[in-house]
Every structure is written in structure tokens, then in C-alpha cells.
Amino acid sequence: MKLAYWMYAGPAHIGTLRVASSFRNVHAIMHAPLGDDYFNVMRSTSERERDFTPVTASVVDRHVLARGSQEKVINNISRKDEEQHPDLIVSTPTCTSSILQEDLQNFVDRASLSSESDVIPADVNYHRVNEPQAADRTLEQITRFYLDRALKRSSLDRSVTNSPSANIIGIFTLGFHNQHDCRELKRLPGESGILVNQVIPEGGSLKYLKDLPRAWFNTVPYREVGLMTATFLEKEYGMPYISITPMGISNTADFIAQIEKLVNVWSSALSEKRLNYESYVDNQTKFVSQAAWFSKSIDCQNLAGKEAVIFGDATHAASITKILVKEMGIRVSCSGTYCKHDAERFNEQVQGLCDEVIVTEDHTEVGDTIARIEPSAIFGTQMERHIGKRIDIPCGVISSPVHIQNFPPGYRPFLGYEGTNQIADLIYNSFNLGMEDHLLDVSGGHDTKGVSTKSLSTDRRDINWTPEAESEPKGIPGFVRGRARKNTEIFAKRNNISEITIDVMYAAREKSSS
Amino acid sequence: MKTLEIPTFECETGNYHTFCPISCVAWLYQKIEDSFSLVVGTKTRGYFLQSAPGVMIFAEPRYAMAESEEGDISAQLNDQKELERICVRVKNDRNPSVIIRIGTCTTEIIKMDLEGIAPKLEKQLGIPIVVARANGLDHAFTQGEDTVLAATTHRCPEYNHRTTNEHEEDVAKDIAVDVTPSNKCNKLFDGRSKSNKYNLVLFGSLPSSVASQLNLESRRQSVSVSGWLPSQKYTELPALGEGVYVCGVNPFLSRTATTPMRRRKCRLIGAPFPIGPDGTRAWIEKICSVFGVKTDGLEERENQIWKNLSDYLEIVTGKSVFFMGDNLLEISLARFLIRCGMVVYEVGIPYMDRRYQAAELLLLQHTCEEMKKPMPRIVEKPDNYSQVQRMHELQPDLAITGMAHANPLEARDIDTKWSVEFTFAQIHGSTNARDALELVTRPLRRRSDSILGCRSLSRQAVNV
Numbered sequence: 001m002k003l004a005y006w007m008y009a010g011p012a013h014i015g016t017l018r019v020a021s022s023f024r025n026v027h028a029i030m031h032a033p034l035g036d037d038y039f040n041v042m043r044s045t046s047e048r049e050r051d052f053t054p055v056t057a058s059v060v061d062r063h064v065l066a067r068g069s070q071e072k073v074i075n076n077i078s079r080k081d082e083e084q085h086p087d088l089i090v091s092t093p094t095c096t097s098s099i100l101q102e103d104l105q106n107f108v109d110r111a112s113l114s115s116e117s118d119v120i121p122a123d124v125n126y127h128r129v130n131e132p133q134a135a136d137r138t139l140e141q142i143t144r145f146y147l148d149r150a151l152k153r154s155s156l157d158r159s160v161t162n163s164p165s166a167n168i169i170g171i172f173t174l175g176f177h178n179q180h181d182c183r184e185l186k187r188l189p190g191e192s193g194i195l196v197n198q199v200i201p202e203g204g205s206l207k208y209l210k211d212l213p214r215a216w217f218n219t220v221p222y223r224e225v226g227l228m229t230a231t232f233l234e235k236e237y238g239m240p241y242i243s244i245t246p247m248g249i250s251n252t253a254d255f256i257a258q259i260e261k262l263v264n265v266w267s268s269a270l271s272e273k274r275l276n277y278e279s280y281v282d283n284q285t286k287f288v289s290q291a292a293w294f295s296k297s298i299d300c301q302n303l304a305g306k307e308a309v310i311f312g313d314a315t316h317a318a319s320i321t322k323i324l325v326k327e328m329g330i331r332v333s334c335s336g337t338y339c340k341h342d343a344e345r346f347n348e349q350v351q352g353l354c355d356e357v358i359v360t361e362d363h364t365e366v367g368d369t370i371a372r373i374e375p376s377a378i379f380g381t382q383m384e385r386h387i388g389k390r391i392d393i394p395c396g397v398i399s400s401p402v403h404i405q406n407f408p409p410g411y412r413p414f415l416g417y418e419g420t421n422q423i424a425d426l427i428y429n430s431f432n433l434g435m436e437d438h439l440l441d442v443s444g445g446h447d448t449k450g451v452s453t454k455s456l457s458t459d460r461r462d463i464n465w466t467p468e469a470e471s472e473p474k475g476i477p478g479f480v481r482g483r484a485r486k487n488t489e490i491f492a493k494r495n496n497i498s499e500i501t502i503d504v505m506y507a508a509r510e511k512s513s514s
Numbered sequence: 515m516k517t518l519e520i521p522t523f524e525c526e527t528g529n530y531h532t533f534c535p536i537s538c539v540a541w542l543y544q545k546i547e548d549s550f551s552l553v554v555g556t557k558t559r560g561y562f563l564q565s566a567p568g569v570m571i572f573a574e575p576r577y578a579m580a581e582s583e584e585g586d587i588s589a590q591l592n593d594q595k596e597l598e599r600i601c602v603r604v605k606n607d608r609n610p611s612v613i614i615r616i617g618t619c620t621t622e623i624i625k626m627d628l629e630g631i632a633p634k635l636e637k638q639l640g641i642p643i644v645v646a647r648a649n650g651l652d653h654a655f656t657q658g659e660d661t662v663l664a665a666t667t668h669r670c671p672e673y674n675h676r677t678t679n680e681h682e683e684d685v686a687k688d689i690a691v692d693v694t695p696s697n698k699c700n701k702l703f704d705g706r707s708k709s710n711k712y713n714l715v716l717f718g719s720l721p722s723s724v725a726s727q728l729n730l731e732s733r734r735q736s737v738s739v740s741g742w743l744p745s746q747k748y749t750e751l752p753a754l755g756e757g758v759y760v761c762g763v764n765p766f767l768s769r770t771a772t773t774p775m776r777r778r779k780c781r782l783i784g785a786p787f788p789i790g791p792d793g794t795r796a797w798i799e800k801i802c803s804v805f806g807v808k809t810d811g812l813e814e815r816e817n818q819i820w821k822n823l824s825d826y827l828e829i830v831t832g833k834s835v836f837f838m839g840d841n842l843l844e845i846s847l848a849r850f851l852i853r854c855g856m857v858v859y860e861v862g863i864p865y866m867d868r869r870y871q872a873a874e875l876l877l878l879q880h881t882c883e884e885m886k887k888p889m890p891r892i893v894e895k896p897d898n899y900s901q902v903q904r905m906h907e908l909q910p911d912l913a914i915t916g917m918a919h920a921n922p923l924e925a926r927d928i929d930t931k932w933s934v935e936f937t938f939a940q941i942h943g944s945t946n947a948r949d950a951l952e953l954v955t956r957p958l959r960r961r962s963d964s965i966l967g968c969r970s971l972s973r974q975a976v977n978v
Contacts, residue, residue, distance in 0.1 A: 001596040002581040003603055004560055011557040033619045033650030035534030038562050040918035050925035052902070053918065059528055061651055065623065076529075083899065095556040099587055099623050126556075127584040401564075472723060506727055506945050510822060 006363045006383060008338035008401060013094045014039055015134030016122040017055055019142070019225075020090045022172040022201040026142075027054045027086040027117075029076055031069070031097035031104065034059055046404050047173055056080065060096050068100075073107040081115035087206045088142070091121045098126040118206075120145055132224035132313070133341060135172070139201055140228035143209060147236070150210035158237070160216055164263045164275075165195040167215045169241075170226025171202040176316065176400045177414050178202065184416035185221060188246065189259055192280055200229075213237040217262045219255075221245055221415060223315045223342060246415050247319035248423065249291055249327055253281050284417045291420035294428070295328050303431055304329040309370050311358075311380040312399025314339040316414070318349040320379050320398050323423060325353045330427075333373045334358060336366065363387075377430040382406070392437070396430040463489050464499045472502055484509070523866060528895035531918045532840035532864055533934065534562050535648035535658030536616050539577045541938065542662055545719045548747050550610035551577035552600070554628065555618030576608060582620055589624075594631050598638065605639055612669075612748040614662060617647040642748070644669060654864035656766040656841045656937060659719055663743060664769040666751065667778065670743065673713065673755030712805045715752045715780070717743040717770050718763035720942055727943045728763065728788060735802050735809050743770070754778040761801060763788055763942060765874060766842035768867040784870070786877040789843070790850030791819040791944045796877055819944045823854075826951040829958050831855035836910040838919065839863045839896050841937050845871055847914070849878040850947075851954065852887050859908050862896035912957060929957040 013030060017039045020028040030036060040053040058069070058076040077089055091108050104121040112119040123141055124134040150156040166189055171182040179202075186196050197215035198208060218233055218241040220226040230241035240262050246255035260277045267274055285292050294300055308330050310321050314337045324330040335350045336358035337343070343359040350357055358369060367387045370378060378388045378395040382403050388395035397406055398414075413419040491508035492500050536559055539551040553559055560579040580600045585591040601613060617628045632643040646665040648658035716728065716739055729739045741752020743760075754760070760774045761783040774780035785800035786793050795816045802809045820827070835851055837844045839862025848858045868875065882889045893901075898919065905913060905928060913923055913930045920930040931953060941950040 001554075001586055001591070001600055002579075002583060003600050004579045004581045005575075006564055007557065007560055010561045010565075013558070014561065032558075033534075034528070034530075034654055035532055035562070035650040036558060037531055037918065038533070038566055040531060041916070042565055044919070044921045045917050049921060052922045056529060056899075060619070061528075065651065095558045096619050096623065099620065127587070130557075502726065503730060506730065510819060510945050510948075 008361055008363070008381065008383070010131035010401075011095065012124045012126050012129050012131065012134035013092050013122075015129075015131040015136070015225075016090065016092050016124055016138040018131075018173050018175075019135050019138040019201050020088075020092070020122075021054050022203070023088070023142070024203060024205045025054075025086050026088045026090060026206065027056070027080050027084060028090045028092050028122075029073070029080060030055065030057045030092045030094055031073060031102070032057050032060060032094040033096055034061070036094055036096070043173060046402075046407050048404075048407065048409075049173075054084075054086065060100070065100075069102055069107065073102075073104070074111045077107070077111035077119060078115050081117045086117050088118045088120065089115070090138070090142075091119065093122060093124060093126065095126045118145070130341075132339065135225045136228045139170070139172075139225060140232050142206075143200070143212065143229050144232060146206055146209040147212065156210055156213070158213055160266070161195065161197060161214050163193065163195055164266065165197040165215045166259075167197050167212055167218045168199045169218055169220050169229050170222050170224075171199055172225065173202065174400075175222070175225075176313075176398075176402055176406065177412055180411055180413040181221060181415040181419070183411070184413035184418050185219070185246070188252075188256070188416045192256075192259075192275070192277055194259065194263065213239060215239065216266055217241060217259075221315075222313075223345070224313055224339065245315050245319050247316070247419060248323035249285055249289060249420050251319060251322065252416060252420065253285065256281055289417040289420040291327065291424045294424045299428060300328055303428075305331055306377070306431060307331050307333045307373065307375040308377050308379060309333055309373055309375045309384075310335045310354075310398070311337070311366050311378075311384055313337060314342045314346045314349075316399035318346055320423070321350045321353050323420075324379075324427065328427065331355075333375055334369055336360065336369075376434055377427075379427070379430070394430045394434040394437075396426045398426070463492055466499060466501045469500045469502050469505050472505055522889075523868075523892050523894060525894045526897040526900065528897070530839065530862070530864070530896045530898045530901075531916045533566060533655040533916075534559065534618075534650050535653040535655055535661065536563065536618060537566055537655060538648060538658030538662060539563070539614075539616060540566075540575075542614070542659060542719055542744070543576045545721075545746070546612070546614075546744050546748055548611035548749065549576065549614055550604055550608050550612070551614045551616060552580050552604060553577065553616045553618060554580045554582065554597070554626070555616075555620040556582050559618050559620075576610065578604070582624075587620075587624055593626050594634065597631055598635055601635055601639055601641075601643070605641060610641065612642045612644060614644045614646060614665075616658075616662070617645065617649060619649045619651050622647065622649050622651055642669060654840065654842070656764070656843070657769075657865065659764075660767050660769045663717060663719070663767060664773045666744060667754065667770060667773040669748075670751045670754040670774075670778070673753035673758050712737065713740050713758045714738070714783075714801065714805075715741045715743060715754065715758055715760045715774075716763055717760055717774075718767055719744055720763060721940060722746055724940050724942050724946065727945045731788070731794060731943055732798055732801060735798055735807055735812075737798075737801060737805055737807055754780055756780075759783055759804065761785060761797075762870070763797075764843070765846050765871055768870040771870050784873045786849070786874045787846045788942050789846040790853065790950065791816045791823075791947045792853045792881070793846060793850060793874075793877070794942075794944045794947075796873075800873065815944065819947055823947060823951060826948070826955050827854055829955045830951070832857070833911040833958060834859055834908070836901075836905055836908065836913045837861045837863075838898065838901055838913060838915040838933070839893065840916045840933055843933075843936050844914075845874050845878060845892070847936065847950075848890055849874065849881050850950065852878070852881050852885055852890075854951070855885065857887055858890040859910055860901070860904065861890045861892045862901060863892065863894055866892065866894045912954070914954075929960075931957055 017028050020026045037057045040055055043049050043053045058073045091104050093104055108119045108121045122138050124137055168185055171178045218230045218239055220230045220241055220243045233239045242258045244255045246252040256277050260275050264274045308324055310317050310332055317335055317337045321332050321335040324332050332354040334356045335354040337346050338361050340359055347357055363383050370387055378384050378393055379398045381399050381401050385395040385397055412422050488505050488508040497504055536553050543551050628645045632645050636643045644665045646662040648661045725742055732739055743752055745751050754774050756779040758780045760780045762771055765787050771782055775782050783801055783804050786796040788794040788797040795812050799809055834857040836859045844861045844863045848861045852858055913928050914933050915930050917932055920932050923930045935953055939949055939953055940946045
């Protein structure tokens with residue numbers, strides 16, 4: 001047993017549900033007790049999703065404990081099949097079903113006899129993997145299922161597209177700025193004549209999955225999700241893939257160089273003209289992205305040598321570390337990730353860029369590290385933002401887990417050339433805020449502070465507040481406290497009450513119509 | 515219009531969305547200041563606590579997960595030793611007066627003997643350990659509080675009504691508490707305190723300001739509340755025993771209601787719940803009638819409150835509501851809204867205790883008759899999918915629903931109010947009637963200036 005207050009990565013089934021609900025017309029049925037369907041809440045609020053989340057629970061209750069699920073899971077699958085005609089139903093195990101050790105495969109086999117939809121059980125072990133790993137696995141599983149079937153039915157079109165094209169793998173729901181990144185990613189090769197064959201799983205349709213191998217190559221923008229699918233496609237269908245995250249100027253240039261290399265292999269075979277992106281990259285770097293200019297400008301000069309701590313998932317933490325150190329001249333005292341399963345690769349990526357590396361899932365360890373280092377700014381998850389708040393250090397949020405404010409309606413990619421602009425803003429604002437606060441403290445603070453705390457009711461001295469009543473407004477939120485107090489005093493005056501007790505306060509509240 | 519009906523109950527499949535009952539730690543740890551809640555279970559529950567009660571997790575809350583790992587499930591590790599290790603750490607870090615240990619589905623399935631382990635650990639640590647099984651196998655959302663309070667009932671000190679000394683002290687305390695005795699009040703109080711040896715304990719966790727408002731409400735009728743379960747501090751739990759009357763303030767506390775009756779020989783006052791001015795009045799009237807106290811000025815007071823609500827009533831009158839059901843407050847809220855002039859189509863509710871809620875149901879029926887509104891259909895263990903279908907047909911003006919459905923329904927042009935807000939907002943007592951209506955009317959007020967006349971903003975076709 002482990003004492004835990006907070007976790008960076010969620011349980012396995014969340015990963016499966018995120019992949020399943022990202023595809024079009026796929027329904028997930030969880031084998032779980034009442035209340036475990038909070039994934040629907042997360043998706044509907046954080047993503048501000050307009051449509052019902054295609055996830056239901058086959059509820060585990062006392063009867064299931066006593067007699068097993070028997071027909072229940074099967075009935076729930078058939079019912080969903082009739083009601084909503086999904087293309088695929090993913091039977092999703094949770095911690096509960098893994099302890100009960102019910103044979104989901106058997107349920108699935110039986111249910112698929114009668115249902116129009118395809119039915120598969122998510123092959124995910126609750127105790128062994130976490131949310132991103134499960135997502136990675138489920139995506140591969142679904143892809144493999146449809147490609148294998150197409151192969152069997154020999155409906156697989158193995159010819160590559162006429163003009164160069166790519167698949168984007170790993171964009172999905174509740175991913176950190178995934179929607180914006182996707183738009184930026186489509187633009188990146190698109191501007192240089194490479195088509196996007198498919199994006200999976202977000203918005204992907206299962207019936208087109210069989211056309212995945214028609215792309216010339218795959219791109220996996222995030223390390224956490226999509227690598228398994230890409231390696232599967234490489235092994236079985238000989239598709240090369242790019243696993244460089246195009247985040248920051250140099251990474252983006254590397255990414256495009258990779259595209260160039262992969263496409264040119266084919267174009268020489270097709271005896272077409274070779275692609276050369278040098279001038280494209282040059283132009284983008286100098287003029288579309290402001291980041292190169294920004295790092296040269298005097299603003300960024302002021303940041304030189306300032307200290308920062310970075311923590312997040314492996315993709316974002318490693319990329320941001322590289323950007324801070326190589327592109328902005330900021331000193332990264334510590335860089336870390338909670339993706340323990342990917343620790344080796346993370347170490348490799350940030351080696352030589354930072355003073356120390358931490359790989360941990362324990363937020364108190366991260367907090368202690370930050371407190372010890374006392375950097376000028378933190379770049380981390382929502383947890384680090386709160387740590388920063390507590391010790392007065394500004395924080396830019398660069399990775400999941402995140403809150404609703406990290407799903408902005410405005411265009412905020414982290415990838416590609418527009419991404420470099422966004423990141424420059426984020427970094428500059430974080431440091432600058434800290435600086436401004438510091439300067440204010442040095443010069444004695446904002447002059448408006450004194451005014452705002454002053455009571456607005458002028459003749460307070462006529463009215464007496466009993467100690468109990470005095471302490472009561474503490475139960476009222478700060479921003480309405482002043483008004484509540486004023487209303488009470490007006491009420492007291494009108495009724496010739498000279499002492500305000502708790503009773504008077506409530507009476508005033510009942511009378512007031514605001 | 516059908517007006518005279520006995521309530522009919524339906525029961526559906528139980529495929530509905532609600533919060534896991536362990537969410538009660540989010541408000542109970544705030545209420546009981548010296549407690550520490552330890553949820554024993556898997557990552558699934560921990561992730562729920564962190565993503566649902568959201569921001570509170572960052573404020574160094576006094577709750578944590580004892581996260582079961584593979585070794586715990588397969589019994590390679592010894593439950594008692596593991597829990598001991600964790601409780602010792604909690605004791606050293608936070609030094610609470612009580613550890614509330616919440617069992618989850620996991621502990622149920624692997625049959626971890628939390629109740630058996632607790633007394634042994636209690637002896638070792640010297641801290642009381644209260645065990646509550648708030649799991650999704652048996653309970654929904656607010657019922658979590660019910661399991662915790664029922665378990666806490668056993669820890670209340672014994673009330674001894676025969677000791678005259680103590681009783682005199684009690685009376686003295688009552689008078690001392692009464693900080694603003696109006697003359698009339700005092701007279702009544704003096705006259706009755708000796709003849710009526712009533713001792714009233716209210717149960718249900720409310721923010722302290724709401725609790726003191728209800729205290730005031732009953733003191734106005736010269737019935738003083740002798741204690742609350744839970745109290746602000748674990749060390750101040752009220753005394754229970756023969757001669758003590760208990761009364762609930764929330765509709766989801768059926769276990770807590772039976773425990774003092776059956777185990778502590780208390781008498782239960784079955785009253786409607788003090789939600790809305792009508793509910794508050796009925797609640798206080800019932801309490802007074804049990805003690806034989808003649809109520810004074812209740813009707814004027816209620817009318818006054820209604821008068822102050824007139825601007826909100828104008829908005830809601832004639833509008834229709836659909837409760838999808840997830841927190842058990844539904845019957846009381848429906849009754850209040852019908853009294854406000856609304857039409858309630860359906861009251862979904864996770865679990866309906868007809869005995870504990872009897873008075874509330876009766877009041878609902880009377881309210882329907884009086885307001886000449888049809889009796890809503892009450893659906894236990896609702897099926898959310900069917901409910902959404904029904905809603906497409908009925909097109910209610912307002913759906914009171916969980917967050918999983920709120921945004922999708924809004925996109926389909928059905929205004930919603932997020933139901934969980936009712937459990938966290940202050941809605942009890944006459945004083946807070948305005949707040950309750952503030953919540954209900956919020957989507958309706960916003961309605962009048964809808965943007966660009968957009969009707970539906972959903973991409974999915976509605977198939978009825």
C-alpha cells in the first residue's frame with residue numbers, strides 16, 4: 001500500500017477510454033461499479049465536449065459480486081449495439097474487473113455473435129500499466145484489429161498514394177493542446193506539398209483504417225502515445241516513422257529534415273524531383289516564427305542565466321528543456337518527468353542540458369526539489385503551478401495533468417512554427433511576471449492595495465458588531481464580504497438597531513434582494 | 515390536469531451517472547476540522563478524487579489515498595501491517611483526532627476486514643479509527659456521507675438523562691447559548707424548559723454558518739438544538755441515548771437515521787427537510803409538534819420570505835424541470851420548485867427510502883394539490899439513456915443533471931443546471947432559499963440573451 005495525495009498519470013482504463021472516444025462512432029463499455037464513469041465528466045467539462053461521451057458502464061453491484069456478471073455485460077453490449085449502432089464496442093476492464101477476474105474475452109466472443117458492431121476487449125492490465133501506456137496499447141490494438149481483418153478479407157490496398165503523404169498518430173481527446181497541435185501539424189508538411197493521409201485516433205473513422213499503409217510514412221508527435229502503433233506499422237507494413245517532436249525551432253527543423261529524407265527515398269525510386277526544404281525552414285525560422293528573433297532580442301538577453309525547473313510528461317519536459325537551454329540561454333537546474341517507463345530515453349534527451357534529472361511520480365519530491373532550488377520560474381503541470389503559488393514562484397503549464405484553463409478555445413499549439421511563438425510568450429510571461437512582482441516588492445508594493453481593503457461604509461462607528469457576528473462574515477466569500485457587511489449595516493440603521501448580532505445579520509440577508 | 519394522485523414509483527436499470535460516494539471526504543474533511551480521511555482503494559478512486567473535487571486537492575487537504583497495489587490484492591502483503599504503517603505516517607504528519615477510513619469497492623471485493631483491523635490499530639496508535647464503507651457497489655454520491663455519519667454515531671458519548679446535575683447544566687448551557695433572547699422567547703423558554711426535557715440532536719453535515727442559521731430558526735420557537743452530528747470537531751460529538759430526539763436535515767441520511775434509533779435508543783423525528791421556506795417551516799413545525807411547543811409567527815415568516823423571492827419566482831413560474839437524479843436531494847428540491855410554481859416532469863433519484871422520506875413525500879403530494887400541478891413521476895435507479903430520450907420528447911425548460919450530461923444537453927438546446935452544485939451550495943433554511951433559487955434561475959436568466967439565436971450547437975442528429 002502506498003500513501004498518495006495526487007497522481008500525475010491516471011489509471012489504465014482512462015487511457016483506453018480516451019482512445020476509444022476519440023475515434024468516430026466507437027463506444028466503450030466499462031466493467032465498473034457506479035461512479036467510475038467520471039471520465040464522462042472530465043471529457044464533457046475539460047474538453048467542453050458538445051456530444052455525449054460514448055462511454056457507458058456495465059455496473060458492477062452486489063449481484064455481480066455474488067453470481068458474476070453472467071448475461072449483464074453481454075446484454076449491455078447488445079443494447080448499445082441496437083441503440084446507437086457503433087462501428088466498434090470496446091469492452092474496457094477496470095481495477096474492479098481485474099480483481100474479479102471475469103473472462104471479458106468470453107463475454108466479448110458471445111456478444112459479437114449477436115451484434116452488428118465489432119466487439120473487442122481492451123487488452124490492458126490495470127496493475128501493470130498507467131494511462132498513457134494503456135492509451136498507446138489500445139490504439140495499437142484497434143489498428144491491428146482492422147488491418148488484420150482487411151488483410152484476411154484481402155481488402156487491403158497496399159499501394160502508396162501518388163503524391164507523398166503521412167499519417168499523424170497519437171492526437172486524442174484530453175491531450176494537452178492536442179487539437180491545436182493537430183492543426184499546426186497538418187499545416188507543417190502541407191505547406192510543402194505533403195498530404196495528410198489520416199489522423200488517428202481523433203476524429204478517425206474505423207472503416208478507413210485499412211488505408212493507413214497507403215501513406216509514405218508515419219509521424220508520432222508525442223512519445224507517450226502512438227509509438228506502439230508506429231512500430232507495428234513499420235514491422236508489418238514497412239512504413240518508416242518519425243518520432244521527433246516538432247516542438248521548438250531546432251526540433252521542428254529536425255522534424256522537417258526527417259520528412260525530406262524519407263520522401264526523397266521514394267522520389268528517387270519514382271524518379272521524381274527531390275524535395276529540398278532548406279529555404280522553407282530558413283524562411284519559417286526567420287520570419288514566421290518569432291522565436292529566433294526573440295532569443296536574439298534584448299528581452300531574451302535579460303533572461304540569460306536565469307534558473308528554471310521543468311517537470312512534465314517525457315515529450316513536453318524534454319522539448320521545453322531543450323528550448324530553454326539551447327534557444328533562450330536559460331539555465332535549467334532540474335528537469336524531470338513522471339513517465340517512469342520512459343526514463344532511459346528521457347535521460348538521454350536531457351543529458352548535458354540540465355544540472356540534475358528527476359524521474360518520479362511523487363509530487364512531494366518535485367515540490368521539495370523546487371523549494372530547494374528556488375528557481376526564477378517553473379515549467380510543469382497544474383501541480384507545479386500550485387507548488388509555485390505556495391512559494392511565490394511563477395509557473396508556466398507545459399504538460400498534463402491540466403485543468404480546464406489549459407483547453408483554451410483560442411489557437412494555442414505547442415508544435416510547429418506557431419508553437420514556437422506560443423512557447424516564447426509562455427516563457428517570457430512567466431519570467432517577466434516574477435520579475436515584476438519582485439520589483440514591486442522592492443519598491444514597496446502597489447499603491448492601490450491600501451485603498452481596496454478600506455471599508456466603504458463611512459459611519460461605522462455608530463454601529464457595534466458583536467464578536468460572533470464579526471467572525472461570521474468569514475464564511476462569506478471574500479469578494480462579496482464587503483457588500484454583505486454594508487447591507488447589514490444599512491439594514492441595522494433603518495431598523496434602529498445599534499448592535500449587530502448574528503440574528504441581525506441573517507435577518508438583513510433575508511430582507512436584502514441582491 | 516390530474517391533481518390528486520398517490521406517488522407512483524418506477525425503477526429503471528440503474529445505468530446512470532453519479533459521483534462515487536467517496537467524494538464525501540471532500541466536504542467532510544472540511545466540516546470535521548480535526549479529522550483525517552484515508553480512502554483505501556485503487557488508483558481509479560484516487561484519480562476520481564483528484565479530478566472531481568478538483569482544486570481542493572491543492573490546498574493540502576486532510577485526506578489521502580491508501581493506494582492498494584498488486585501485492586495487496588493478492589494478499590502477499592499483510593493488510594494490517596500495511597494499514598498500520600500508513601496510519602502511523604498520517605499520525606506523525608498531521609496528528610488528527612480521528613482517522614476516518616473509507617472502504618471502497620476494492621476493499622469490498624477482496625474482503626479486507628477494515629472493521630476488524632480498526633480496533634487493534636486504534637489501541638496501538640491511540641487515535642480513534644472510524645470505518646465507513648462508502649463504495650460504488652452499494653451507494654451513490656451523497657450516501658457516502660450517510661455511511662460515515664452512521665459509523666460516527668457509535669462514537670457519540672452516552673447521554674444520561676437521569677443525572678439531574680447534568681441536566682441542569684444542560685439547561686444552563688442552553689440559556690447561555692441563547693445570545694439574543696427576545697422577551698417573548700425568554701418567557702416561553704423559562705416556562706417550558708423544565709416541563710419539556712427535550713434534547714434535540716440534528717444530523718447532517720452543513721457548513722457552520724448554515725448550521726447556526728438552523729439553530730436560530732428553532733430557537734425562535736424556543737426549541738434549542740443540543741448538538742449536531744457531525745460537530746465541527748470530532749472531540750465535540752453530541753451525546754446520544756434514551757430521551758434524545760434526533761432529526762435529519764438532509765434526505766440522503768437514512769442509515770444515519772436508523773442507527774441512533776436502533777443502537778442508541780434515540781427517537782427519530784420524521785420531518786420534511788429544511789430546504790426552501792416551505793420545507794423549513796414544515797420541518798420546524800414538525801419538531802415543535804413533537805415537543806408540544808406551540809409555534810409562533812411561522813406563517814408570517816414564510817410569507818415574508820416568499821415575498822422577498824418574488825423577482826425569482828417571476829422567472830420560474832410555469833417553467834418545467836426534469837431531474838435526472840444523482841444526489842438524493844431531488845424530492846425536496848422538486849417539492850420546493852413546485853411550490854415556486856414550476857412543473858416537474860420527472861424526479862430521477864438513485865435510491866428512495868420511503869420511510870425516512872415519508873414526510874417529505876407527503877409534503878410533495880400536498881404541494882402538488884395546492885399548486886394544482888401534476889404529481890411528478892419518480893424514477894428510482896434511472897437509466898440516463900432513456901431519460902435523454904424522454905427529455906427530447908418533453909423539451910423541459912430546465913434539466914437538473916450531472917456534468918457528464920450538462921454540456922451535451924446545452925448543445926441540444928436544453929438548459930441545464932449542474933446538480934452537484936446543490937450539494938455544495940448553501941440551500942438549507944429560509945435564509946438560503948434565495949441561494950437555491952439563484953442556482954435554479956441562473957440558466958433561465960441567461961436564456962433571455964442567447965447568442966445569435968443559435969438553437970442547437972451539436973453536430974449529432976437527435977433521434978427520438
